[in-house]
Each structure stands twice: as structure tokens, then as C-alpha cells.
Amino acid sequence: MLLIALIALPVLASGLAFALPSDRERPYVLPAVAVGHLALALAAIPAADSSALGGWLALDPPGRVVLLLLSVLFAICAVYAVGYLRYRQELSNRVFVPCLLLFLGMTTLVVCSQHLGLMWVAVEASTLATAPLIYFNRTPRSIEATWKYLLVGSVGIALALLGSLFLAYASLGGESSLLFGDLLGRAERMNRSWLQVAFVLLLVGYGTKMGLAPMHTWKPDAYGEAPGVVGALLAGGLTSCAFLALVRVLHICRAAGEGEYAGRLMVFFGLFSIAVAAVFMVGQRDFKRMLAYSSIEHMGILVLGMGLGGLGIFASLLHMLNNGLTKGVLFLSAANIHRAFDSKSIDDVQGAMRRVPLSGTLFLLGFFAITGSPPFGPFVSEFLILSRAFAADRFVVGGSVLLLLLVVFTGMGRTVLVMVQGLPSAGGARTSYRDGLLTGLPALLSLALVLLLGLHVPAPVEALLRDAARFLETSP
Amino acid sequence: MLRISIINLLLVGVLLLNLFMLGTSRIRALIQAAALQGVVLGVIPLLIGTHRDWNAGLIAIATVVLKGSVIPTMLYRALREAQIKREVEPLIGFVPTMLLGALGTLLSVAFASGLPLEPEHRELLIVPASFSTVLTGFLLLTTRIKAITQAIGYLVLENGIFIFGMLLVEAMPFLVEIGVLLDLFVGIFVVSIIIHHINREFASLDTRRLSSLKE
Numbered sequence: 001m002l003l004i005a006l007i008a009l010p011v012l013a014s015g016l017a018f019a020l021p022s023d024r025e026r027p028y029v030l031p032a033v034a035v036g037h038l039a040l041a042l043a044a045i046p047a048a049d050s051s052a053l054g055g056w057l058a059l060d061p062p063g064r065v066v067l068l069l070l071s072v073l074f075a076i077c078a079v080y081a082v083g084y085l086r087y088r089q090e091l092s093n094r095v096f097v098p099c100l101l102l103f104l105g106m107t108t109l110v111v112c113s114q115h116l117g118l119m120w121v122a123v124e125a126s127t128l129a130t131a132p133l134i135y136f137n138r139t140p141r142s143i144e145a146t147w148k149y150l151l152v153g154s155v156g157i158a159l160a161l162l163g164s165l166f167l168a169y170a171s172l173g174g175e176s177s178l179l180f181g182d183l184l185g186r187a188e189r190m191n192r193s194w195l196q197v198a199f200v201l202l203l204v205g206y207g208t209k210m211g212l213a214p215m216h217t218w219k220p221d222a223y224g225e226a227p228g229v230v231g232a233l234l235a236g237g238l239t240s241c242a243f244l245a246l247v248r249v250l251h252i253c254r255a256a257g258e259g260e261y262a263g264r265l266m267v268f269f270g271l272f273s274i275a276v277a278a279v280f281m282v283g284q285r286d287f288k289r290m291l292a293y294s295s296i297e298h299m300g301i302l303v304l305g306m307g308l309g310g311l312g313i314f315a316s317l318l319h320m321l322n323n324g325l326t327k328g329v330l331f332l333s334a335a336n337i338h339r340a341f342d343s344k345s346i347d348d349v350q351g352a353m354r355r356v357p358l359s360g361t362l363f364l365l366g367f368f369a370i371t372g373s374p375p376f377g378p379f380v381s382e383f384l385i386l387s388r389a390f391a392a393d394r395f396v397v398g399g400s401v402l403l404l405l406l407v408v409f410t411g412m413g414r415t416v417l418v419m420v421q422g423l424p425s426a427g428g429a430r431t432s433y434r435d436g437l438l439t440g441l442p443a444l445l446s447l448a449l450v451l452l453l454g455l456h457v458p459a460p461v462e463a464l465l466r467d468a469a470r471f472l473e474t475s476p
Numbered sequence: 477m478l479r480i481s482i483i484n485l486l487l488v489g490v491l492l493l494n495l496f497m498l499g500t501s502r503i504r505a506l507i508q509a510a511a512l513q514g515v516v517l518g519v520i521p522l523l524i525g526t527h528r529d530w531n532a533g534l535i536a537i538a539t540v541v542l543k544g545s546v547i548p549t550m551l552y553r554a555l556r557e558a559q560i561k562r563e564v565e566p567l568i569g570f571v572p573t574m575l576l577g578a579l580g581t582l583l584s585v586a587f588a589s590g591l592p593l594e595p596e597h598r599e600l601l602i603v604p605a606s607f608s609t610v611l612t613g614f615l616l617l618t619t620r621i622k623a624i625t626q627a628i629g630y631l632v633l634e635n636g637i638f639i640f641g642m643l644l645v646e647a648m649p650f651l652v653e654i655g656v657l658l659d660l661f662v663g664i665f666v667v668s669i670i671i672h673h674i675n676r677e678f679a680s681l682d683t684r685r686l687s688s689l690k691e
Binding site: 115117118120121124125128131132135140141143144145146147148150151154155158161162165166168169172176178191193194197220221224225280 | 590591592594610614617623626630633634636637640641643644646647648649651652655656658659662663666667670673674677678683686687688689691
């Protein structure tokens with residue numbers, strides 16, 4: 001019942017938000033729903049058995065981790081959105097607010113669905129719910145971004161559907177249930193050739209949704225043109241859900257004895273994504289696009305860690321939390337800077353620390369966090385992934401990741417330092433935006449969580465991560 | 477055996493429609509062909525399943541109505557509102573894409589024969605027809621420059637996946653099938669809204685104008 005409420009709450013609230021006549025009051029639905037969702041999620045996560053609808057909905061251990069991230073991140077973004085929409089009163093938010101809520105509902109459905117087909121439907125629905133969010137600014141550039149997002153995303157998702165059908169066909173013979181638990185049980189008897197083709201299709205399909213290179217082309221455009229709060233939710237929430245979908249498929253492959261094959265593919269895509277991101281991040285002048293490439297890089301790190309197996313699984317799940325929250329800090333503070341300077345190019349943006357001290361500082365600290373500097377969370381998880389690579393004698397993999405991380409650090413660092421240091425240029429646009437409570441505090445809170453994860457992972461969270469890693473390592 | 481022959485005959489029709497879609501120069505004809513393909517695909521599952529029940533009938537009706545009528549109507553409306561030239565405008569000519577499509581069909585047959593099938597599926601053309609239709613969808617998506625033809629390409633791609641789904645009529649639950657159809661409907665709906673906006677902003681549906689975002 002808890003899970004049904006968890007999904008129904010945002011979906012019903014989106015209808016309510018659409019019916020509300022006032023643009024001024026509508027945004028307040030967001031934090032109200034976010035608090036309710038967080039409370040329900042915190043009740044559902046520790047519950048031993050919460051399955052509903054005949055086992056179609058249930059929280060598996062990796063699902064619990066993603067649900068925690070999703071709910072916390074949405075709560076942070078919901079508060080921010082109230083502040084943001086106050087600045088954007090010239091635009092109607094009648095579609096924006098309901099779509100944000102639908103996004104929450106559909107991503108929660110991805111997390112909770114235990115059925116191969118239902119999970120696909122939910123991923124596709126969350127893609128469709130986010131398309132209007134990217135188009136919020138109504139500029140020609142945002143249409144272009146939305147079109148590419150829809151087209152590339154839908155084709156990727158279509159391939160994932162084909163892959164799901166292949167996987168279902170591989171498991172045919174006698175029983176026909178497509179619940180993950182049953183698929184895992186039958187994994188050993190699955191047809192290998194169908195399973196291998198299925199995994200490639202699912203990796204490409206859900207990888208498109210995650211933004212792995214070379215299927216990443218929609219990402220810089222979409223993140224560059226979407227409002228910062230949408231970028232934070234996409235980069236921290238939606239991509240993590242797509243990652244979860246991939247992890248579940250990988251789990252089946254491992255149980256079927258195809259773990260090595262699947263792991264090799266994931267390590268390859270991971271390395272390739274980090275490399276592509278590093279190349280494009282050097283000399284990037286648009287700071288929102290830079291964040292998009294950073295997201296591609298970290299998606300690469302996630303699949304790489306998962307592909308390496310062993311300790312990499314735990315590290316990868318921890319990195320998903322770290323990346324999601326750090327992306328929250330970066331996108332939200334970048335959006336504030338964007339608003340204060342009315343530009344997202346470093347040609348116009350200098351001296352952010354002077355004009356918007358809080359956002360400028362948070363952006364700088366967020367940069368240090370995402371590039372893996374101690375004492376922030378990503379340092380720990382990246383360190384664990386690297387040590388797994390070296391422990392497994394994958395020296396070439398570990399070495400190239402280290403080198404690429406260095407390239408990313410220097411490339412990103414140059415852009416960020418130009419932005420935050422110095423004095424605002426006299427000729428640049430001046431806007432009335434200054435740091436406020438509603439737009440500053442959420443990013444600050446997000447950074448505090450990243451710092452906490454770096455200093456000491458709280459015991460309940462660590463238990464969740466360990467459960468998930470143990471679950472993924474073993475096959476029934 | 478008659479049942480299998482009829483199904484294969486219909487699937488050959490689907491393959492011919494693929495080639496026609498790659499070769500036609502009129503958007504209207506393209507929409508009609510995609511709609512006809514959708515209707516044929518809606519009917520085939522009724523012939524395949526050994527047990528027919530209400531759910532199978534409902535899905536067939538929903539598919540035929542959605543792909544044969546609702547989606548074409550939305551696309552026609554987008555076409556009419558946009559008041560664009562009714563030609564397809566390919567990046568690569570019609571004959572080369574048709575040849576590519578034919579080659580793709582051949583490769584699909586070859587690839588499909590390498591995959592192990594359940595005994596009851598061996599005589600059906602489902603797998604090659606599915607791969608070939610997916611490829612046709614890809615070709616339409618990548619070699620046609622108008623937003624609306626790209627949307628039709630996506631529709632054809634989805635048709636190809638639908639064909640493969642026929643092997644799993646018994647395994648795929650009713651809810652999921654309806655969910656997939658619903659996603660397709662909402663997807664085309666969102667796409668047609670975006671097409672409307674592209675047309676308003678750029679006074680054209682030429683996606684080559686959507687090129688200001690790049691490195």
C-alpha cells in the first residue's frame with residue numbers, strides 16, 4: 001500500500017496543480033508533495049516487505065538506495081523551484097509544475113516496478129514528462145533541445161523495449177512471468193545468444209537515457225537549455241533511474257553466467273564516456289553545457305564501477321548518491337549565477353563570488369566535490385572504484401581513468417575559476433537577481449549532504465548500500 | 477498451416493510497405509502507409525495466439541484504432557497547420573534509401589536465421605520482418621529532414637518492435653501492452669505539439685535549422 005501511495009501522491013497532485021488557477025500559488029504544491037513523498041519513502045525504505053499489486057511493485061535493495069536519492073533530491077529541488085518560479089512570473093507554470101510532479105511519480109514507478117515491461121513503460125513515461133520541462137523557456141534554442149531530447153531519447157528507449165522483448169524471449173519455455181525475481185530464478189536456463197543481444201540493446205537503450213557516450217548527444221543541449229532545477233533533477237534523478245534499470249538487467253546477466261561479457265561491455269562504455277566528456281570539457285565556454293559533460297563523465301564512472309564488479313558495485317552505488325547530490329549543488333548554483341549575469345558563457349560571467357557570494361562559493365565547492373577532491377563524497381567513491389580496478393589487476397583501466405580525471409579537473413577548473421574569480425565586467429548585463437533564501441539554501445543543504453557522505457556515511461545509509469551490493473553480487 | 481501462410485503473407489505486405497515508405501516522395505502517402513502498416517500489425521496477433529480472449533481482442537482494437545486512425549489524424553493535422561511543402565525532402569535520395577532498405581531486409585533474414593527460435597515460431601517471418609521494419613524506421617529517422625517525417629520514422633521503428641512482440645503474446649501481460657500503446661500515443665502527442673512550435677518559431681519544419689546548439 002505504501003508504494004502505491006508513493007506513486008499516486010505526486011500523480012494526483014499533478015492533476016490538482018494543473019487545476020489550480022493561480023500561477024503564484026501553484027508552485028507551493030511542490031514542497032508539500034515533496035515532504036509527503038519523503039515521509040512515505042522514509043517509511044517504505046526500511047520496511048522488510050512492501051510488495052503490492054501481486055509483486056509487480058516492490059522495493060529491491062538497489063531500489064531502496066535510488067528511492068532515497070530521488071526523494072531527497074526532489075525535496076531540495078522543490079524548495080528551490082518555489083524561489084525560481086518567483087523570478088519567472090512572466091511565464092505560466094501551468095505545465096511546468098504538473099510535469100515536475102509527474103516526473104516524480106514516474107521515476108518512483110521506475111524504482112518500484114519489479115516487472116520488466118512495467119519498468120520500461122515507466123522509463124518512457126518519465127522521458128515524456130520531462131520534455132515540456134526542457135521547453136519551459138520557450139526560446140528557439142530550447143525547442144531545438146527538446147526536439148533532440150525527444151528524438152534521441154525515444155529511439156534509445158525504443159531499443160530498450162526491443163532489448164526487453166529479447167530478454168523475455170530468452171527466458172521463454174514453460175513459465176512466462178517477467179517479474180525480476182522469477183527472471184533471476186530462471187536465469188541459468190536462459191538462451192545465451194538471445195540474452196547477449198538483449199543486453200547490448202538494453203545497454204544502448206538505457207545508456208541513451210543515462211547519457212553514455214556515444215549516445216549522449218542530447219545531453220549538452222537539454223541540460224544547457226533547461227532551467228537549472230530541471231538539470232539537477234535530470235542529472236541526479238532520471239539518470240540514476242536509468243542506471244537502476246541497467247543494474248537490474250546486469251544482475252540477470254550475472255545470474256545467467258554472462259557476467260564477464262556484460263562487465264566488459266560496461267567497462268568499455270564507461271571508459272569511452274569518461275574520455276569523450278574529458279575531451280569536450282576542456283575549453284568549454286558554456287558552463288551549463290560543461291555540467292552536462294560532467295554528467296556524462298560520471299555516468300561513465302557509474303557503469304565502469306558496476307562493470308568491474310566486487311567492491312566496484314558498492315562503490316558505484318555510493319557514487320550514484322554522491323553524484324546525484326553534487327549535481328544538485330552545481331546545477332542549482334549555476335542557475336543562480338546564470339540569472340545574476342543573464343548569460344551562461346564565461347565570456348560574460350566573471351566575478352560570481354562578488355555578485356552572488358553564496359552561489360559563487362557553492363559552485364566552486366561543488367566543482368571541487370565533483371572532481372573528486374577530499375573531503376567530499378565523490379572522492380571516497382571514486383577512490384574505491386579505482387582501488388577495485390587496481391585490485392582486479394585492471395591497470396590499464398585504472399590508469400586511464402586516473403589520467404582522464406586529471407584532464408577533467410584541469411579543464412573544468414579553468415572554466416570555473418574564470419567564472420568565480422575577479423570582478424564582474426562593467427559592460428555585462430546586470431540583473432536584479434541576488435542570492436535569496438529559497439534559491440540559496442537548497443544548494444547549501446545539498447552540499448552539506450555531499451560533505452557528510454565524504455566525512456562519514458551514516459550507518460543506515462551504509463547498511464542500505466551494503467544490502468544492495470550484497471543483493472547484486474549474489475544470484476539466487 | 478493455412479494460418480501460418482496467412483500470417484507470412486501479411487508480414488510480406490509489411491515488408492513491401494517498408495520499401496514503399498522509403499521510396500515515396502509525398503508525406504501524405506507516407507502517413508497512409510504507416511497507418512496501414514499499423515492496422516495490419518494490429519490484426520496479426522489475433523491469428524497467432526492459440527488461445528484468444530477478451531484481452532487480446534481489446535489490444536487488437538486499441539492498436540488498430542490508435543495506429544490506423546488517431547495517430548494519422550494527429551499527424552495530418554500537424555501537416556495541415558504547418559502548411560509546408562508536401563514533399564518528403566530526403567538527405568539521401570529515394571532510390572539509394574530503397575536499396576539500403578532492401579539490403580537491410582536481406583541482412584535481417586540472414587541475421588534472424590542465426591538466432592535460435594522456439595519450434596512453433598520457426599516457420600514464421602516475424603523476426604526478419606521485425607528487424608527490417610526497425611531498420612526502415614532508422615532510415616526514415618536519419619535520412620529525412622522534416623520533423624514530421626522523423627516522427628513517422630519513429631512510428632515505423634515502434635511498429636518493428638511491435639512485430640517482435642508478437643512472439644511474446646502469451647508472455648506480455650495486458651497491462652504492459654496497454655502501457656506501451658499509451659506511451660506511444662502520448663509520445664506522438666507531445667511530438668506533434670513540439671512540431672507546431674518548431675513551425676511557429678522557425679517558419680519551417682526543416683530540422684537542419686535546428687543547429688544552433690553545437691560545440
